[in-house]
Amino acid sequence: xxxxxxxxDLLVIIITFLLFTAALFxxxxxxxxxxxxxxxxVSIKIIMMNHRNLRKNESIMKELEEIKEALSEMKDREK
Numbered sequence: 001x002x003x004x005x006x007x008x009d010l011l012v013i014i015i016t017f018l019l020f021t022a023a024l025f026x027x028x029x030x031x032x033x034x035x036x037x038x039x040x041x042v043s044i045k046i047i048m049m050n051h052r053n054l055r056k057n058e059s060i061m062k063e064l065e066e067i068k069e070a071l072s073e074m075k076d077r078e079k
Contacts, residue, residue, distance in 0.1 A: 005047070005051065006050075006054075009047045009050060009051070012043060012046075012047060013043070013047065016039070016040055016043040016044075017040075019039075020036055020037075020039070020040050023036045024036070
């Protein structure tokens with residue numbers, strides 16, 4: 001699970017779900033439920049964006065490491 005979600009993301013999911021469930025029972029099925037659903041969807045979107053950024057950062061760091069290794073090999077050849 002930690003491969004896909006950080007501890008912070010998991011905490012946000014749990015808190016958001018608990019608050020959504022509490023609002024559902026406290027407010028019932030009223031028009032305010034749409035507002036609560038909107039908040040839930042925004043939280044999910046933020047978590048998805050965080051996950052995508054994490055994966056992109058990992059790929060960028062891998063590419064930078066490959067470039068660094070290639071440059072060090074070029075320097076070694078010149079000597």
